[in-house]
Amino acid sequence: MAKDYYEILGVDRKASQDDVKKAFRKLAHKYHPDKQGGDAARFKEASEAYSVLTDDKKRAEYDRFGHSASQQTANGGGRGGFAGGFNPEDFGGFDFSGAGGGSEAFDLGDIFSQFFSGGAGGGRTRAPRGRDISIDIELSFAESIFGVDRKVLLTKTSTCATCSGSGAEPGTEFSTCTTCAGKGKIQETKRSMFGQVSVTTNCPTCKGAGKIPKQKCHTCGGAGVTRKQEEISLRIPAGIEDGEMVRLTGSGEAVQGGTPGDLYVKIHVKAHPLFKKEGQNLVVDVSLKLSTALLGGEYSLETLDGKITVVIPAGIAHGEVLRVKNKGVPSERGRRGDILIRISVQLPSKLSRTARNLIEELKKEGL
Structure with missing residues (x-):
């Protein structure tokens, strides 16, 4: 069976970019390999689906060819050059995609193209890919609600600033690689x-460049990469959940001659002493005296936007919910949810003689 990226992420085929991102965050949190009980295979599968469905061009191609790939191959060859109904996904359990670690990939697509496209030696090669990095950061409750810009310092392998990844000393001449005769492939x-x-x-000698510098870069020694401390800017979106994962592509x-890996940032949100997040709304429990519940009044509430005065209607019941509009969690489109105030009415555990007499009078009035 061919992969269905929409099913993998659990979204509809008409899902918006926001829906795709939210679905990926949940799956990334659930299956991330660094988490206890994580699933590297499913995490990789979800990342693959995310990378396609968040790219308009790739998504359009997938929507056009993805589900009908097996029918196309059965009718005389599909997009990957397969003929006779072959589908590499049918060989389940064998992973030839070679993602991660910067190592050379053994690509099943190369094998099929040589067997069924009539092109011996004409197969494509997959560029190496750098290692992914995973870090954790802690946010205040307010930062998680409104979003925040953060800068983090990471010590990691980065493209050499002197040679821009070529491994050559600036201005030096190049000679043809004798291993591959300048083709960059073997x-x-x-x-x-x-x-x-x-x-x-x-x-392996020229890393696919087809040429060798006569003088290696003095900074990286020809490796094309250096290990250094780098400051990375993060934009944490509004309304992010505790445990969600933010992905920074690249x-x-x-890795020399290839593409960099991704940075995964796991979010930890500090609990708020008053508010809890429920979807786009903020929920707070407020306890009222019996007299305020009966007669009404005002209640001063400290929100994330500052202090507001809430009008308590007379005769409010225990368990009722008051709503303060547009003071909740912002959405990616700029709209905000509400604050929901759950009312509890305090009943006195002891009554003075005066209070008891007054309540007896109320009882006579039918209250």
Whole structure:
């Protein structure tokens, strides 16, 4: 069965970008490998779905070809050059995608293209990818509600600032790589479930560049990357939940000749002494004296926006909820939820003689 990215994230095919992002955050929190009980395979699957469905061009292509891929291949070849109804997803349990770690990928697509497209040695190669990084940050309750900009210092592998990742001393000349004859790729024979196959990989000598600098960069020694402390700016969206994950594409570890990994930021929100978050609303419990509940009055409430005065209507009952509009959690579209005030009425545990007599009089009045 081919992967259904919408089913993986649990969203409708007409889901908005906001819906896709929220769904991914929940799954990333649930399956992240660094979390106890996490699932690396499902986390990777959700990340793959997220990267496609949040890219308008990739999503359009997926919507056009994704679900009908098996039918297209059965009718004479699909997008990946498969013929005769072959679908690499049918070989479940074998992961040839090679994501992460900056290592060279063994790509099943290369094998199929050589078997079924008639192009020996013409397969595509997958660029190496840097390692993902995961960090934790703590937010105040107000920061989680309104969103916040944060800067974090990370010590990580980054693209060399001197040579811009080429590994060459600026201004130096290059010579043709003798390993790959300047092609940047080499042919390797590997064993697979189909027997011995010839696959195309990036040249290990020139890292796919096809040329070698005559003088290596004095900063990175030709590695194209250096390990250094780097300041990264984070934008935490409004209304983020405790335990959610924010993903910064390309802010992970760099790797020469490839793409950097991603940075995953796990959010921890401090509890508020008064408010709790329920969707777009903020909920607070307020206890009233019996006299205030019966006669009405005013209540001063300290909100996240400052102090407000809440009018208590006469005769309010225990368990009733008052609503203060547009003081709750902002949405990504700028709208705000409400504050919900849950009323509890205090009943005195002891009565003075005077209070008892007054209540007896009220009883006579039918109250």
